[in-house]
Amino acid sequence: MxxxxxxxxxxxxxxxxxxxxxxxxxxxxxxxxxxxxxxxxxxNEILCRRQPPPTGSRIGGRNICKTRAEWERLQREARNEIEDAQRTGLQSN
CATH class of the missing domain: 1.20.5 (Single alpha-helices involved in coiled-coils or other helix-helix interfaces)
Incomplete structure (x- = not known):
């Protein structure tokens, strides 16, 4: 049962x-x-980042606003450029 x-x-x-x-x-x-x-x-979220002033300037920096996707694209491009420079070294053309 x-x-x-x-x-x-x-x-x-x-x-x-x-x-x-x-x-x-x-x-x-x-x-x-x-x-x-x-x-x-x-x-698509907009992020603003503070850019430091140019060296020697007494005027403050400025805000730069871009979407999150744009910031990520810029960071990816900068990283690729640095990696390319490190791979090739100081070669002159």
């Missing part, structure tokens, strides 16, 4: 889990869409 009761409980739990599977799939897809929208919004 106890064994039959535990089988019935397990079966009802399994059916409940299967019935909730489409809802879980929809929630997962919705969360993925929100994550991709969040990434797009984050890359």
């Amino acid at each position: 106890r064994f039959a009761h535990s089988i019935a409980v397990a079966a009802s739990i399994g059916i409940a889990a299967l019935a909730g599977a489409p809802a879980v799939a929809q929630q997962t897809a919705s969360a993925e869409n929100q994550a991709s929208e969040g990434e797009v919004n984050a890359s």
